[in-house]
Amino acid sequence: MDRADIVHDNFLRRVASGDLPGGAAPVGPLSAAEAVSVYRAGCLSRALDRQSRAMQKAGQGFYTIGSSGHEGLAAVAAALRPTDMAFLHYRDAAFQIARAAQVPGQSIAWDMLLSFAASSEDPISGGRHKVLGSKALNIPPQTSTIASHLPKAVGAAYAIGAARRHAPEHKALPDDAIVYCSFGDASANHSTAQGAFNTAGWTSYQSIPLPLLFVCEDNGIGISTKTPKGWIAATFSNRPGLKYFHCNGLDIYETFRVAQEAAHYVRTRKKPAFLHVGTIRLYGHAGADVPTTYLSRDEVEAEEANDPLLHSVRLLGEAGALKPAEALAIYEETNARVARIAGEAVKRPRLKTAEDVMASIIPPKRPCKPTNGPSAEARAAAFGSDMKAMDEPQIMSRLINWALTDLMLEHPEIVMMGEDVGRKGGVYGVTQKLTQRFGPDRMIDTLLDEQSILGLAIGMAQNGFVPMPEIQFLAYLHNAEDQIRGEAATLPFFSNGQYTNPMVLRIAGLGYQKGFGGHFHNDNSVAVLRDIPGVILACPSNGADAAKMMRECVRLAQEEQRVVVFLEPIALYPMRDLHGERDGGWMRVYPARNELIPFGEVGVHGDGQDLAIVTFGNGTYLSRQAEKRLAEAGVKTRVIDMRWLSPLPADTLVDAAKGANRVLIVDETRHSGGVAEALMALFAERGDVPVARLTAEDSFIATGPAYAATMPSADSIFDAAMALIGGAK
Incomplete structure (x- = not known):
């Protein structure tokens, strides 16, 4: 017999016979009406769990991770306000149901059953996933992730205080809001969670406002692995900067009282707290999970009792x-009502086509107030003596700095964050003087944790900011890539475009740093970024392009709510010369503030018909060097700078290469999984001329004199070009 049926039958029998478990008397401020409402939410959560299993058996439903045993979280919701943003554990159906009772006009049973049925009418995901979430209830959707939502909860809480100091145009949270974030006891052990707890404590320790309520729902087990008894209390009861509260989640009166105390502490003190809620887990992890395969029958039955x-x-x-008797009647009526509603929900339409599924990958545009940019006086005050140098050619790092300055003057919603971005001005000086110009509120020096940096950015975007996080080196992104893949990029997809995470993520990367850092500081792999749906990946090759592309990236984030990654080639930051010493051939003049490079527009140097070299970043610089030798050898060449690596600007690349008799792809990323693979496919499918590629080796990058040995060089580009056209080397 299914454990869900056993629990159901036990409830009916024991309530009817008065065989109820003992415990403490009801104590606390929970009123009779509130208590009944909390109980009703628990009954509905339980009925939905049972119905989801019935729907799955009938082939009408597709998700059975339930909330049974966690019904006490309805009392926590009753202690909070609907304006408190809530990032929910996937067992928090009772919380969402209880919150729905606080907001007029909700049809929560219908909405959640549409989600179980994967109907395209599901109001949160549009049928893409069974997720808890609701725009009306201030609950961004969460999938079944392992603690990946905790870093952004820290960021959202930080954003409340930041918005009081600098209110963004699209501010979403009131000044007196708190952020709620729940998770399971097993997830508390995940490195992502531990990083979030540490960041919250680190922030609180410095008396920086962070109104965040962590809620650990401790049912003592993670799928089949038990949590050691007392582990959560031992780990969190004395954590610096994090106030600890505990309640018995089986007692709705105690849970409400303690949750109210914890929320009051967070709301008035503007400090984070950790609410430890003791719960149980009924039925096992999900529908396919049979708990008696790893727990004794006595243990399972003790929980059910x-x-x-x-x-x-x-x-x-x-x-x-x-x-x-009245409680039993509510329970039975709720089950019957859910069954009736489910009978209609399963008839509603579902997604059918790829276009339907993908419709929410790209978030909707949002209206933004027009801006004429900063005044001449404001620019003069910000730039100071730098104004005098703007008419002279400069290196890339300086032009990026000036572009950031102008953008931050024009858009007060822009906030930068990262290790060393503030006082030091970045590892390579790209953000120098920005703290003096805009203050530490907008140039946030973070602790050393990439997940927390990106979580801060994601959370601040929830409250209307346009974050510009910095990851010091491309190799360091891999510590935190799921914050982009599993959180920022998926949010519009799973919310049907209702929630977004606009940002411009700056990363210093790629290879060719002479003898510095090896593969820790020279990383020539961008595959992890290129395969995330909806993410834009931009890579400039010179300072003027960098400034103009940065402006477009900010526009894409602010107006089109896109997640944009701006990859800055470290080796080109200081580059001055192109062909000879002191020729200044790679420096550029700062472009006028109204100049930008539109998304998808490629750069073309020359119009030679013998050969088109398609490349980007350092490859553009090296190809321009090789181009001079090719011209001397009589080969008429054009160099096409991709600029936008993902999504691939296919049409403009094909157009730019038209008329060329051959195409050589020069790719500084690796042979396997590199950008060239997509380019080879593109020109094979849509071109009719010979195509070859020159890539980096499938290797990490060495420290010392061999730093560039595994990557293309000006010489190897020349040789590959001559081989392609059939000429002598």
Whole structure:
């Protein structure tokens, strides 16, 4: 017999016979009406769990990770406000149901059953996934991730205080809001969670406002692995900067009282707290999970005997709020109502085509107030003596710095964050003087944790900011790539475009640093960024392009709510010369503030018909060097700078190469999984001329004199070009 049926039958029998579990008397400020509402939310959560299993058996539903045993979280929701943004654990159906009771006009049972049925009418995901979430309830959707939502909860809480100091145009959270973030006891051990706890404590320790309530739902087990008894309390009860609260989640009166105390502490002190809620897990992890395969029958039955709904029936009766017979009637009526609603929900339409599924990958545009940019006086005050140098050619790092300055003057919503971006001005000086110009509120020096840096950015975007996080080196992104893949990029997809994470992520990267750092500081792999749907990857090759592309990237984030990665080639930051010493051939003049390079527009140098070299970043610089030798050898060449690596600007690349008799792809990323693979496919499918590629080797990068040995060089580009056209080397 299914454990869900056993728990259901036990509830009916025990309530009818008055066989209720013992426990403490109901104590606390929970009113009779509130207590009944919390109980109703628990009954609905339980009925939905049972219905999801029935729907799956009938081939009408597709998700059975339930919330049974965690019904007490409805009391936590009752202690909060609907304006408190909530990032929910996937077992928090009762929380969402209870919050729906606080907001007029909700049809929560219908909405959640549409989600179970994967209907395209599901109001949160549009049928893309069964997720908890609701725009009306201030609950961004979460998938079944392992603690990956905790870093952004820290960021969202930080953004509340930041918005009081610099209110963004699209501010979403009131000044007195707190952020709620729940998770399981097993997830608390994940490195992502530990990083978030540490960041919250680190921030609080410095008395920086962070109104964040962490809630650990401790049911003692993660799928089949038990949490050691006392582990959560031992780990979190004395954590610096994090106030600890504990309640018995089987007692809705105690849970409400303690949650209210914790929320009051967070709201008034503007400090984070950790609420440890003791719960149980009924039925196993999900529908396919049979708990008796790894737990003894006695253990399973002991948990079932502690059913929180049975505890609630006793407590309500003792408080005089609801008689057991009335509680039983509510439970049975709720089950019947859910079954009726489900019968209609399964008939509603579902997604059918790829276009339907992909419709929300690209978020919707949002209206933004027009801006004429900063005044001449404001620019003069910000730039100071730098104004005098703007008419002279400069290196890339300086032009990026000036572009950032102008953008931050024009858009007060822009906030930068990262290790060393502030006082030091970045590892390579790209953000020098920005703290003096805009203050530490907008140039946030973070702790050393890439997940927390990106989480801060994602969370601040939730409150209307346009974050510009910096990852010091491309190799360091891999510590935190799931914050882009699993959180920022998927949010519009799973919310049907209702929630977005606009940002411009700056990363210093690629190879060719002479003898510095080896593969830790020279990383020539961008595959992890190119395969994330919806993410834009930009890579400039010179300072003027960098400034103009940065402006477009900010526009894409602010107006089109896109996640943009701006990859800055470290080796080109200081580059001055192109062909000879002191020729200044790679420096550029700062472009006028109204100049930008539109998304997808490629750069073309020359119009030679013998050969088109398609490349980007350092490859553009090296190809321009090789181009001179090719011209001397009589080969008429054009160099096409991609600029935008993902999504591939296919049409403009094909157009730029038209008329060329051959195409050589020069790719500083690796042979396997590199950009050249997509380019080879593009020109094979849509071109009719010979195509060859020159790539980096499938290797890490060495420190010392061999730093560039595994990557293309001006010489190897010349040789590959001559081989392609059939000429002598």
